[in-house]
Amino acid sequence: MRILKKISLRRKENKNSGKEYNGAIPQLRIDILRRNGLDCEPFWQSFEYTPRDISETVASALTRLNEQEELQDINGNPAGEIRWESSCLQKKCGACAMVICGKPMLACDAVLMELKQPVRLEPLRKFPVVADLMTDRTVMFRNLKEMEAWLEDKAEPSEKKNAFAHEASRCLQCGCCLEVCPNFMPEGRFFGMASMVPSSRILNWESVNQNPAIKDQYRYHIYDGCGKSLACQNICPAGIRIEDLMSRSNAAAVWRASSGKKSRGM
Amino acid sequence: MFQITIAGAGLSGLSAALTCAEHGIECNLISVQPSERAQSVLAEGGMNAALDTMGENDAPAFHFQDTMKGGVFLADPNAVKGLTDAAPGIIRRLQSIGVPFQLKDGDLLLRPFGGQKKRRTAYAMSSTGKIVMNALIDEARKYEAAGLIHRYDHAEIIEALTADYHLSEDYPAAKGRDIEDNFPAPEDPFISEGRRDTFAWTSSLKEKNVKAVSLKKMSGIKVRDTHTGKISEFPAPVIVCTGGIAGFFTGLTTGTTANTGDFTASLFEKGVQLGNLEMIQYHPTTVAISGKRLLISEAARGEGGRLFIKRKTGSSGWENWYFMEEKYPELKNLMPRDVISREMYRVMHSEDCGGQVFLDMTHLKKETWDGKLADLRKEVMSYLKLDPAKEPVPVSPGIHFFMGGILVDARHRASMPFLWAAGECACQYHGANRLGGNSMLAAVYGGHIAAEDALTFLNSGKMNLWTGNENEPCVNGDDPNVNVGELRVKGYDTRVNIGELRVNGGKPRVNDGDPRVNSDEQPGNADEQSNEQTDTSGRQKKGIDCTQRVRPSFGKKLTNILYEGLGIYRDEAMMNTACNRLSALEKEAATNTERNRILLGKAMLYSALERKESRGAHSRTDYPERRDEEYQKTTVAEYHNGNIRISFRDIPLQS
Numbered sequence: 041m042r043i044l045k046k047i048s049l050r051r052k053e054n055k056n057s058g059k060e061y062n063g064a065i066p067q068l069r070i071d072i073l074r075r076n077g078l079d080c081e082p083f084w085q086s087f088e089y090t091p092r093d094i095s096e097t098v099a100s101a102l103t104r105l106n107e108q109e110e111l112q113d114i115n116g117n118p119a120g121e122i123r124w125e126s127s128c129l130q131k132k133c134g135a136c137a138m139v140i141c142g143k144p145m146l147a148c149d150a151v152l153m154e155l156k157q158p159v160r161l162e163p164l165r166k167f168p169v170v171a172d173l174m175t176d177r178t179v180m181f182r183n184l185k186e187m188e189a190w191l192e193d194k195a196e197p198s199e200k201k202n203a204f205a206h207e208a209s210r211c212l213q214c215g216c217c218l219e220v221c222p223n224f225m226p227e228g229r230f231f232g233m234a235s236m237v238p239s240s241r242i243l244n245w246e247s248v249n250q251n252p253a254i255k256d257q258y259r260y261h262i263y264d265g266c267g268k269s270l271a272c273q274n275i276c277p278a279g280i281r282i283e284d285l286m287s288r289s290n291a292a293a294v295w296r297a298s299s300g301k302k303s304r305g306m
Numbered sequence: 307m308f309q310i311t312i313a314g315a316g317l318s319g320l321s322a323a324l325t326c327a328e329h330g331i332e333c334n335l336i337s338v339q340p341s342e343r344a345q346s347v348l349a350e351g352g353m354n355a356a357l358d359t360m361g362e363n364d365a366p367a368f369h370f371q372d373t374m375k376g377g378v379f380l381a382d383p384n385a386v387k388g389l390t391d392a393a394p395g396i397i398r399r400l401q402s403i404g405v406p407f408q409l410k411d412g413d414l415l416l417r418p419f420g421g422q423k424k425r426r427t428a429y430a431m432s433s434t435g436k437i438v439m440n441a442l443i444d445e446a447r448k449y450e451a452a453g454l455i456h457r458y459d460h461a462e463i464i465e466a467l468t469a470d471y472h473l474s475e476d477y478p479a480a481k482g483r484d485i486e487d488n489f490p491a492p493e494d495p496f497i498s499e500g501r502r503d504t505f506a507w508t509s510s511l512k513e514k515n516v517k518a519v520s521l522k523k524m525s526g527i528k529v530r531d532t533h534t535g536k537i538s539e540f541p542a543p544v545i546v547c548t549g550g551i552a553g554f555f556t557g558l559t560t561g562t563t564a565n566t567g568d569f570t571a572s573l574f575e576k577g578v579q580l581g582n583l584e585m586i587q588y589h590p591t592t593v594a595i596s597g598k599r600l601l602i603s604e605a606a607r608g609e610g611g612r613l614f615i616k617r618k619t620g621s622s623g624w625e626n627w628y629f630m631e632e633k634y635p636e637l638k639n640l641m642p643r644d645v646i647s648r649e650m651y652r653v654m655h656s657e658d659c660g661g662q663v664f665l666d667m668t669h670l671k672k673e674t675w676d677g678k679l680a681d682l683r684k685e686v687m688s689y690l691k692l693d694p695a696k697e698p699v700p701v702s703p704g705i706h707f708f709m710g711g712i713l714v715d716a717r718h719r720a721s722m723p724f725l726w727a728a729g730e731c732a733c734q735y736h737g738a739n740r741l742g743g744n745s746m747l748a749a750v751y752g753g754h755i756a757a758e759d760a761l762t763f764l765n766s767g768k769m770n771l772w773t774g775n776e777n778e779p780c781v782n783g784d785d786p787n788v789n790v791g792e793l794r795v796k797g798y799d800t801r802v803n804i805g806e807l808r809v810n811g812g813k814p815r816v817n818d819g820d821p822r823v824n825s826d827e828q829p830g831n832a833d834e835q836s837n838e839q840t841d842t843s844g845r846q847k848k849g850i851d852c853t854q855r856v857r858p859s860f861g862k863k864l865t866n867i868l869y870e871g872l873g874i875y876r877d878e879a880m881m882n883t884a885c886n887r888l889s890a891l892e893k894e895a896a897t898n899t900e901r902n903r904i905l906l907g908k909a910m911l912y913s914a915l916e917r918k919e920s921r922g923a924h925s926r927t928d929y930p931e932r933r934d935e936e937y938q939k940t941t942v943a944e945y946h947n948g949n950i951r952i953s954f955r956d957i958p959l960q961s
């Protein structure tokens with residue numbers, strides 16, 4: 041709830057600042073860190089762009105730039121299609137995460153007129169670049185497998201557990217939290233919140249239903265490595281209450297697990 | 307050991323993969339993006355099942371009736387019966403793998419949804435799709451770790467591969483003999499149960515003294531690794547689960563950009579039959595946002611939301627006219643979607659109305675906002691900058707779902723051997739209009755049925771299970787295309803070698819190759835930039851090929867044409883204009899994928915032109931009546947010898 045309030049407040053400010061632009065929408069410059077592949081040199085390229093309206097997002101701008109017959113950069117040089125990933129365009133799939141003006145964000149959540157000018161777009165830095173703004177986030181999915189995040193046995197529906205299960209189901213696997221986490225490295229032992237959130241859903245069920253290995257994995261890959269600064273929670277575009285999920289999961293995987301069978305019901 | 311290739315990893319793909327895995331059969335689960343990004347995660351409102359936990363004496367038979375009626379009797383009744391009978395079990399099963407459906411006193415809480423007289427939609431907040439997907443993804447992960455599901459989640463399917471096979475009285479001997487190409491098939495050789503008249507066909511061949519006929523079968527799919535650009539092939543059998551064709555209407559649908567529809571188009575080009583392409587669902591309550599249309603879930607009306615428009619009163623004032631409640635006193639704001647969209651279109655274009663329809667939810671209780679509709683409220687606030695609990699939301703109809711697609715029978719077999727289809731890409735269950743809450747259900751159920759059938763088929767080892775011809779060879783006999791092993795991972799590597807992440811001597815930060823990335827330095831001045839760009843063009847040619855198969859500018863043109871031709875209301879002149887414009891655009895098509903889009907676009911328009919009546923989502927101003935005699939049939943589109951053929955096929959009788 042706390043997070044929810046924060047978001048709606050921020051939106052209000054945005055709305056007001058947006059209103060100043062009523063009528064005349066200025067032309068913007070968008071700088072994009074381009075790269076044709078991991079073994080090619082990266083280079084910056086600038087584009088001129090006039091937003092369609094004050095609520096236009098970076099995702100929409102990228103789409104419209106690419107829709108141009110012959111895309112040209114600011115100097116009139118031909119520029120090939122800008123490669124980036126998208127799917128839902130409404131903050132629900134995590135595909136479009138990139139670094140926008142220095143901050144990891146979802147491109148479909150970044151409103152052009154609310155960003156620092158010129159708008160700078162870079163790929164996420166913790167993952168290998170595929171091309172331009174597209175990165176290879178395979179490691180996130182591999183880590184979840186390593187976590188052994190699945191149920192071995194049937195879950196029993198329970199009203200008490202629903203709210204927690206909903207929250208734990210909200211992770212988009214976008215990778216923004218990993219980008220800002222000081223302790224996460226792609227090949228490292230610490231898996232970060234992108235693994236914690238989905239795992240917490242499994243840990244939420246009665247311990248008999250879990251894959252017993254998940255607790256060990258949790259301690260090794262999450263609990264041991266986390267500095268609890270919560271930089272991840274502040275950046276999470278889904279506004280997941282990471283702190284809550286983590287303290288419940290710590291209780292299930294670390295405290296309760298080590299102090300024998302205390303209340304199994306949570 | 308067989309492996310089944312599953313194309314697409316949304317609800318239907320996951321459901322098919324889990325079915326295979328539970329039987330101990332390996333499958334390849336292929337998708338252009340990980341499941342977390344599939345359109346299924348967008349579903350909000352819920353899933354239908356006659357669980358009868360609300361004390362309303364609900365039963366699958368009522369769910370069946372509502373589905374058939376909602377689809378204006380175009381759906382296959384036997385398939386729908388299977389679906390509605392299985393629905394309660396599916397919801398219970400999802401609960402058992404950890405889906406936190408909303409509960410009340412320990413049992414399922416169901417909400418009312420459009421076109422249904424009883425409450426039967428199970429839901430989880432207003433994020434049912436995301437939450438159900440999560441549970442299925444976790445479940446699939448278990449089998450991935452066990453080596454039963456092989457996931458390829460950055461693999462774009464770019465082409466359907468087919469091979470010839472020969473149908474004759476004694477197959478193996480017929481090989482190498484004169485094959486009469488393109489022998490005109492009497493109706494269709496492969497059709498749904500009850501009309502499996504291959505035997506009749508082969509004897510008719512005999513009469514005509516034709517020794518054998520060459521036909522096509524699915525042999526596999528061609529896939530491009532979007533991270534490396536490498537092309538590989540996966541063999542048949544294939545279960546297609548690639549979702550709807552939202553990509554044909556870029557920016558104008560509630561769906562995702564990833565469901566391009568191009569694989570359906572490729573299948574069509576290879577001769578696979580498609581059905582009911584003219585049936586495109588316009589959801590009544592959508593809002594244009596940056597780059598797409600945002601859906602305001604039917605749950606908003608299920609929980610009490612009301613539609614109104616401003617109407618002039620006799621004196622000089624305006625009143626709120628709740629037109630749905632006035633015209634449809636029984637189901638009111640919960641009429642089927644096609645009906646509401648048409649009503650909205652009418653009032654929006656009416657002289658004495660204000661033009662804009664609003665969805666009024668301001669009277670809903672605080673508990674409803676905090677619990678059931680919390681996500682919805684947050685979403686509306688963030689995108690529209692208005693609070694739906696305080697102000698009515700301006701809404702208009704937008705493209706949401708495709709009832710038509712790959713034609714399948716009740717077992718989900720497509721018109722070509724070794725090909726199954728399920729989920730939104732398939733033409734099944736929804737007839738001329740889909741009920742809200744039925745498509746998640748259909749995706750889970752359809753994926754399961756398709757996989758079950760594929761397994762039965764493979765276990766038998768005989769093609770004759772498909773064609774009905776006893777003399778057909780074993781699938782795994784002399785046909786290299788079906789022998790899976792070596793073909794499977796031709797050139798495809800799922801694992802990124804972590805070593806490769808290191809650039810410049812072991813530093814893990816991948817962008818460190820560029821000194822500017824991690825500094826605060828802004829891009830240089832214009833001069834420096836133009837220097838950089840001089841070798842840009844050189845670089846542009848290197849690197850990997852991960853551009854889109856269809857140039858976005860071309861896609862946009864196609865979208866505009868189809869959108870004009872296939873609106874909520876259609877007439878012949880409108881559609882003919884669109885056809886002509888498509889033919890003109892065809893000359894600009896530069897790739898096969900672009901040409902296939904034109905082809906499928908034409909098939910959609912031709913299907914709509916040929917259905918000279920109004921039914922469900924297909925409303926023609928020049929033929930406003932429903933004409934059961936001629937058109938209570940499935941529209942079949944087929945590409946044959948360079949021509950698109952449209953025909954109408956009888957709906958199977960209820961058995």
Ligand SMILES: Cc1cc2nc3c(=O)[nH]c(=O)nc-3n(C[C@H](O)[C@H](O)[C@H](O)COP(=O)(O)OP(=O)(O)OC[C@H]3O[C@@H](n4cnc5c(N)ncnc54)[C@H](O)[C@@H]3O)c2cc1C
Pocket residue numbers: 313314315316317318319336337338339340341344345346347348349350351352353434435461462463464547548549550560561562564565566567568569601706707728729730731742743744745746747749
């Ligand atoms: C906003 C919204 C809300 C909805 N709400 C509801 C609801 O409340 N209730 C309900 O019943 N239904 C709802 N629906 C409809 C329902 O979500 C979908 O019909 C259903 O989820 C489709 O599942 P699917 O498995 O067929 O396809 P999808 O989930 O769309 O999955 C398609 C898969 O195919 C892959 N793919 C596509 N093309 C290619 C290619 N060329 N190469 C490789 N992979 C490819 C994708 O990556 C993806 O994995 C909603 C739909 C939308 C858009």
Ligand code: SF4
Pocket residue numbers: 220221222223224232233265266267268269270271272273
């Ligand atoms: S709390 Fe800090 S260390 Fe832990 S995951 Fe979040 S950012 Fe990383």
Ligand code: SF4
Pocket residue numbers: 134210211212213214215216217218233234237275276277278279280
């Ligand atoms: S926890 Fe938040 S930031 Fe991290 S991957 Fe999930 S949605 Fe993205």
Ligand code: FES
Pocket residue numbers: 099125126127128129130131132133134135136137146147148149
């Ligand atoms: S495109 Fe799905 S989160 Fe941005």
